[in-house]
Structures are given as C-alpha cells and as structure tokens.
Amino acid sequence: MKKIFYIVALTFSFGVYAQDVAPKFEKEGNKVKATYFHTNGEIAQQGYFLNEKLEGEWTMFNEKGDKIAMGNYFKGAKTGTWMFWEGDTVKEVDFNDNRIAAVTESKRRKSIVKN
Numbered sequence: 001m002k003k004i005f006y007i008v009a010l011t012f013s014f015g016v017y018a019q020d021v022a023p024k025f026e027k028e029g030n031k032v033k034a035t036y037f038h039t040n041g042e043i044a045q046q047g048y049f050l051n052e053k054l055e056g057e058w059t060m061f062n063e064k065g066d067k068i069a070m071g072n073y074f075k076g077a078k079t080g081t082w083m084f085w086e087g088d089t090v091k092e093v094d095f096n097d098n099r100i101a102a103v104t105e106s107k108r109r110k111s112i113v114k115n
Contacts, residue, residue: 031055038063047073071095 021037031048038044042065047058053076060069071082077098084091094102 050075 024035026033031050036045043061045060048056054073062068069084072080078095082093090106092104
C-alpha cells in the first residue's frame with residue numbers, strides 16, 4: 001500500500017511542481033478550475049479548488065494526453081475510489097479520511113471479435 005501512496009504523491013507533485021508551462025485558473029461559480037500542464041504543453045492535471053482547497057473531481061494525464069489517474073477531493077482530502085491506469089493494469093484505491101483503505105488491482109480486458 002505504501003507503493004500506491006507514493007504513486008499518488010508523485011503523480012500530484014509532478015504535475016504541480018515540475019512544469020515550465022504556467023498553470024491556468026478560471027473562476028466557475030464559487031470554485032476555481034485549475035489546469036496544470038506538462039512541459040510539452042499537454043494537460044497534466046485538471047480539477048477544482050474551493051476556499052483554496054482541492055475539491056471535487058481531479059484528473060491526471062501523462063505527457064501523451066492519456067488519462068492516468070482520476071479521483072475526488074473533499075475539503076482538500078482524497079475521498080472515495082480513485083482510479084489509476086498503468087499499461088494494461090487498473091488500480092482502484094479507496095480512500096477514507098485521506099488514507100488508503102483498500103486497493104484492488106485488475107487487468108484491462110481486451111475485446112476479441114470473431115466472425
């Protein structure tokens with residue numbers, strides 16, 4: 001489980017701190033939509049702030065634009081089920097009070113069409 005924690009921490013910190021492209025902030029109602037970018041200009045992360053805390057759905061992407069993680073924040077804490085995609089592996093990480101409660105790993109199933 002510690003490995004998952006480090007993946008989550010690195011995923012978020014990489015998108016926030018290791019970039020040369022300035023982040024974009026847009027006011028939407030009472031929230032601020034934040035978009036962080038990779039150095040190549042692709043979106044690294046996108047989500048919302050409410051009262052200066054992470055709030056609602058956040059989505060992370062790799063430098064090619066593929067979705068690599070998605071989950072929710074409530075008042076700055078990770079909550080509910082987060083999804084992490086790596087190759088053909090999908091990890092579901094359940095958070096409770098910003099702590100990992102459970103981890104489920106599965107392989108993506110590829111469709112096979114036969115005539």
